[in-house]
Amino acid sequence: MAHSETVSLSETVSLSQITFVGIGGLGCPALCCFLSAWPKNRPLTIQLLDPDQVSLSNLNRQILFEEKDIGRAKVVVATERIGALLSQLPQVELRTAQVFVNCENVHQLLSTTDYVVDGTDSARTKLLLNDFCVAQKIHYVYGGATAFSGAALEVRPGKACLRCVFGDFSEEELLDLEGGCRAQGIVGVVAGIVGLEQAEFALRSFLLEASPAKSSELFRFALEGSRRTFSAVLPSADCPNHCLSIYLDLLQLSCPETFLYTKLALEELPHGVRLEILFGNEISARNVSRSCQEEGYRVLIESEPLTKGRYKTVILKESRAK
């Protein structure tokens, strides 16, 4: 693909690192279109993360790969295929890792990134990325496509998120959603159009001055009639990431007092409210998280390291709590 055009717009936002999680039907077009439009002399770090190897059934939509690539790591092949584009972008640094993003490594992999482009095909991973980015105030763009339609949602820090649009999910619903295109099929170009809009959203955040009042934006596409729509999305009061938060300072306490005060606070809270607790050490945060899980509460953030040796835990008191 030729690096045929360069954007020359006001560059006022200081985002400098983007991560593409998943280099498949969404990630391939998103990556190509993003790089094709990136200004030649503007610095950027790109991180590509994907655990998979190329397989034959990928080839109806994953345009960076060919039959000769079957069995090779996607991040390796993708790096080769975008080589020509990268050679024209001397200020762009590329990092890759053949890795599956999960709750154990998400902090290590994404804590320094400014923007996450979600090209995964797992509902569980999408929610993990959404929740992590919301908590860390990282820009995130969701992409999803199955059968003849798809959607992209740009989640801006502090604005509506994936759970605000699609609601909360039970474990059973998450199981049903896993492997969407494997079960329901996919038209390759539908994924291509969604990936292109993900790139468009990302470029806008990197290259245009962001309006502080701007809400998250949802794009939908349906193949029948090639219908494309855009709409603004507002935070939902039912979303666990955007519902009312109560704060509890336990910095001076340790186990078992930390759990005792947490439990008393949770019992006092109405349903649909989340409790954000500050701890003075990691062991207390992890112990309280585990105990609350055993009590039936939903732990949104188990133990997030903050400055000065402090840790934050976030627990949602939802209607399913015992």
Place this chain on the structure above:
Amino acid sequence: MTQPSSTPKSASLSSSEIEKFSRQLILKGWSAALQLRIGELVVGVPEELSFATEYLRALGVGQVVSAERSTEGYTENYTKQFTEKVDYLLQCPPIPAADSATERLTSQGSLRALLSVSHLIDHLLNSRPKE
């Protein structure tokens, strides 16, 4: 005019093709017969829609014929010769109203190319023989 891709015609899908196109063969309204028909198509791609070529190949289109515009643009004679050689000529779709208010940062050409492939698939699905 160049002919960058060509696959042999066959009466049925091979096991390799079934695996390759498995994600679209399971779609409602898609069938092995439709996939074979796609495999026999010769699709013309104007230069400004060249990004579509990758998606046409991935779709399983039998032959993709690229038209390279001369410095004078597409002459009437050239266009006539070109359209006679193809079963379907990708059309440059108008950019939808949703995008008209803001300038796009990704290529307009890429978006048009992908929408033109979407139009082709919509056309194929709606014009397939009743089975």
